[in-house]
Amino acid sequence: xxxxxxxxxxxxxxxxxxxxxxxxxxxxxxxxxxxxxxxxxxxxxxxxxxxxxxxxxxxxxxxxxxxxxxxxxxxxxxxxxxxxxxxxxxxxxxxxxxxxxxxxxxxxxxxxxxxxxxxxxxxxxxxxxxxxxxxxxxxxxxxxxxxxxxxxxxxxxxxxxxxxxxxxxxxxxxxxxxxxxxxxxxxxxxxxxxxxxxxxxxxxxxxxxxxxxxxxxxxxxxxxxxxxxxxxxxxxxxxxxxxxxxxxxxxxxxxxxxxxxxxxxxxxxxxxxxxxxxxxx
Amino acid sequence: xxxxxxxxxxxxxxxxxxxxxxxxxxxxxxxxxxxxxxxxxxxxxxxxxxxxxxxxxxxxxxxxxxxxxxxxxxxxxxxxxxxxxxxxxxxxxxxxxxxxxxxxxxxxxxxxxxxxxxxxxxxxxxxxxxxxxxxxxxxxxxxxxxxxxxxxxxxxxxxxxxxxxxxxxxxxxxxxxxxxxxxxxxxxxxxxxxxxxxxxxxxxxxxxxxxxxxxxxxxxxxxxxxxxxxxxxxxxxxxxxxxxxxxxxxxxxxxxxxxxxxxxxxxxxxxxxxxxxxxxx
Numbered sequence: 211x212x213x214x215x216x217x218x219x220x221x222x223x224x225x226x227x228x229x230x231x232x233x234x235x236x237x238x239x240x241x242x243x244x245x246x247x248x249x250x251x252x253x254x255x256x257x258x259x260x261x262x263x264x265x266x267x268x269x270x271x272x273x274x275x276x277x278x279x280x281x282x283x284x285x286x287x288x289x290x291x292x293x294x295x296x297x298x299x300x301x302x303x304x305x306x307x308x309x310x311x312x313x314x315x316x317x318x319x320x321x322x323x324x325x326x327x328x329x330x331x332x333x334x335x336x337x338x339x340x341x342x343x344x345x346x347x348x349x350x351x352x353x354x355x356x357x358x359x360x361x362x363x364x365x366x367x368x369x370x371x372x373x374x375x376x377x378x379x380x381x382x383x384x385x386x387x388x389x390x391x392x393x394x395x396x397x398x399x400x401x402x403x404x405x406x407x408x409x410x411x412x413x414x415x416x417x418x419x420x421x422x423x424x425x426x427x428x429x430x431x432x433x434x435x436x437x438x439x440x441x442x443x444x445x446x447x448x449x450x451x452x453x454x455x456x457x458x459x460x461x462x463x464x465x466x467x468x469x470x471x472x473x474x475x476x477x478x479x480x481x482x483x484x485x486x487x488x489x490x491x
Numbered sequence: 492x493x494x495x496x497x498x499x500x501x502x503x504x505x506x507x508x509x510x511x512x513x514x515x516x517x518x519x520x521x522x523x524x525x526x527x528x529x530x531x532x533x534x535x536x537x538x539x540x541x542x543x544x545x546x547x548x549x550x551x552x553x554x555x556x557x558x559x560x561x562x563x564x565x566x567x568x569x570x571x572x573x574x575x576x577x578x579x580x581x582x583x584x585x586x587x588x589x590x591x592x593x594x595x596x597x598x599x600x601x602x603x604x605x606x607x608x609x610x611x612x613x614x615x616x617x618x619x620x621x622x623x624x625x626x627x628x629x630x631x632x633x634x635x636x637x638x639x640x641x642x643x644x645x646x647x648x649x650x651x652x653x654x655x656x657x658x659x660x661x662x663x664x665x666x667x668x669x670x671x672x673x674x675x676x677x678x679x680x681x682x683x684x685x686x687x688x689x690x691x692x693x694x695x696x697x698x699x700x701x702x703x704x705x706x707x708x709x710x711x712x713x714x715x716x717x718x719x720x721x722x723x724x725x726x727x728x729x730x731x732x733x734x735x736x737x738x739x740x741x742x743x744x745x746x747x748x749x750x751x752x753x754x755x756x757x758x759x760x761x762x763x764x765x766x767x768x769x770x771x772x
Contacts, residue, residue: 296609319602328577
């Protein structure tokens with residue numbers, strides 16, 4: 211049996227009782243290590259589970275799915291994913307290969323950022339399409355996520371923006387030399403994401419547009435959701451460029467139409483409550 | 492401290508290790524009993540937690556929030572919610588009252604139907620606004636959810652439809668006599684939900700419209716997601732009116748634009764794989 215087990219968002223104890231019991235009975239346990247991170251490392255998880263973990267990065271999962279699934283018709287194999295197994299990144303591919311090989315599979319769900327963002331008080335059913343904001347480079351500055359946010363806002367919907375993670379990047383030099391030496395991982399902060407958004411707002415104005423999102427649009431910045439030291443801050447897009455949220459992972463929400471109860475909740479986390487006052491009437 | 496703890500979707504063991512530890516240390520533990528249900532009852536949870544649970548129905552939470560929060564400045568109180576505390580129904584109101592009373596709060600997240608539906612293979616970030624389908628009566632047949640589904644489809648987005656739950660209904664007779672006698676709970680099935688949708692399709696045609704959703708639109712029916720006996724079926728809207736999914740809770744997804752990997756996953760659950768064939772090219 212292949213078990214896809216969600217680890218939730220905070221630390222080792224965010225796994226479910228069911229998930230922990232299954233891990234303890236598995237012959238091999240893989241830890242997916244490329245789409246997200248917990249606030250604790252592999253060693254802390256190994257100690258808590260009492261099991262050795264095999265790190266599976268993107269290459270392993272895509273190229274060595276057969277290794278992961280080896281003998282899983284007979285032995286139990288667990289594949290651990292931060293958040294929910296079908297959260298921000300799909301693991302459909304592994305499931306499809308398992309089915310093809312005649313390996314039965316089971317999913318143990320957990321919280322993912324997609325539902326945990328509800329903790330800021332915005333109603334989850336008022337969210338439109340989720341977007342990803344990628345790191346801009348000197349030569350590549352995509353703006354497509356902005357148009358999706360704008361579309362959601364026109365429909366009154368909030369937008370959850372997942373922020374880029376760069377794992378196992380190679381410098382151009384190492385890449386050309388074929389050296390598998392990797393740069394330290396990079397995680398986009400709320401400051402970086404909102405600076406990119408503001409740059410797009412300005413670009414659009416230069417093109418004569420009246421952008422749907424402006425410096426004054428109400429946003430929510432979230433860091434380490436689900437962890438003991440999580441931080442939530444609400445404020446304008448401009449304010450988000452300077453809030454200090456600390457360590458990764460960060461996410462940003464660009465709000466759509468705000469309902470009174472949502473405003474009351476956002477005030478709990480406001481940089482400056484006065485931005486909500488015009489909505490109070 | 493007030494702890495809002497998600498229980499996940501299946502049975503007693505779907506709570507997180509962290510959530511279970513907190514329950515064991517709390518002075519009072521409330522179980523929210525109106526927005527959703529697990530596949531196990533209150534007694535099974537009490538046995539597993541080793542704690543007595545106080546049932547909190549909608550009336551208790553709205554009218555007796557102060558009782559729930561009594562002395563929570565000094566004692567630890569847990570409020571248990573099926574799924575995630577900020578899932579389909581918000582518990583913002585309880586949080587706001589806690590803050591007002593100077594009671595600190597903490598959230599222990601878990602899976603909710605909003606992210607667990609990813610198990611059918613549809614990508615969560617391709618979902619638009621979530622809708623609720625309510626039980627029609629002889630005199631009240633709202634169609635507004637249909638327009639939201641149509642809007643999502645026009646944007647290429649899938650729609651998760653949460654299906655109505657009727658708890659603590661009173662018959663007209665008991666209501667008039669002021670007797671607090673309640674009817675057995677009712678849970679909308681995928682069959683009922685899709686029959687209502689088909690009726691709307693037909694209404695729209697009578698009004699000369701070409702509806703965005705038709706008998707042939709690809710849908711996914713899900714039952715008891717996260718439980719050992721969960722069922723997932725994909726097929727046309729017409730097919731969904733006759734699939735047998737068994738006990739509650741049910742949900743339906745009306746698909747938008749399908750991507751190749753999504754189609755491969757939906758085929759695993761198809762009533763009749765041939766409906767996907769035109770998409771194979």
